[in-house]
Amino acid sequence: MIKDALEAVQKRMADAMAKAGRTDRVTLIAVTKNHPVSAVETVAQLGVRTVGENRVQEAKEKLLTYNGPELEWHLIGHLQANKVRQAVPLFSLIHSVDSSKLLDEINKVAAKCGKIQDVLLQVNVAREASKSGLTVEDFPEVRDYAKTLPNVRVRGLMCMAPFFENPEEARPIFRVAHALYEDMKSKFPEGQIEYLSMGMTHDFEVALGEGANMIRVGTAIFGNRVYD
Ligand SMILES: *Cc1c(COP(=O)(O)O)cnc(C)c1O
Secondary structure, rough: OOOHHHHHHHHHHHHHHHHHHOOOOEEEEEOOOOHHHHHHHHHOOOOOOOOOOOHHHHHHHHHOOOOOOOEEEEEOOOOOOOHHHHHHHHOOOEEOOOHHHHHHHHHHHHHHHHOOOOOEEOOOOOOOOOOOOOOOOHHHHHHEEEEOOOEEEEEEEEEEOOOOHHHHHHHOOOOOOOHHHHHHOOOOOOOOEEEEEOOOOOOHHHHHHHHOOEEEEEEEHOOOOOOO
């Protein structure tokens, strides 16, 4: 049952926070990709207020029929430039920005919508070819470029670790992401850099140990995704 699974995740979060000696706030993003809108409604009823989707079209369809308390919808999957026009009106936070070109496109669309779009920069610390995200080397240039765009507001950083059988092996990756995040804080106006999005079902305890304050959890809440 989703209710029990969600409670189990919240317990794991509380234990990991206690272990890390942390009392600050962490946002649990329920990752609803490949699950029906009824799953979104169930977690919303249980008090979740932030959901994560990977695909613009899928999120758009769910939003059309979603019936429940107001939610924040986050885009956590890769964003193609030609989907920006649809994405900007839907998402309060886009986690997956990884190029100046994409920043430009978001800035342009957001200006047209009269919106300042909150985004995170995705960093591919482990340089996995299968994942998007900026390399640590390319990160500073894109970060600094973002500052020049009036309709984009960078709020922090997103990182995905490779899958390791033993999630402890992700710790050095998360540590690098945390250092980049701390460094970002000094380069933007006070209070602007607030979110460090890292940790999934398999490794979120380790991420919380390394300072994550947004975790993105799907499988542990909803079970395995069904792909068609
Ligand atoms: C699917 C996905 C998640 C959730 O993964 P689980 O292992 O199911 O918790 C988190 N972040 C991103 C970017 C994803 O694509």
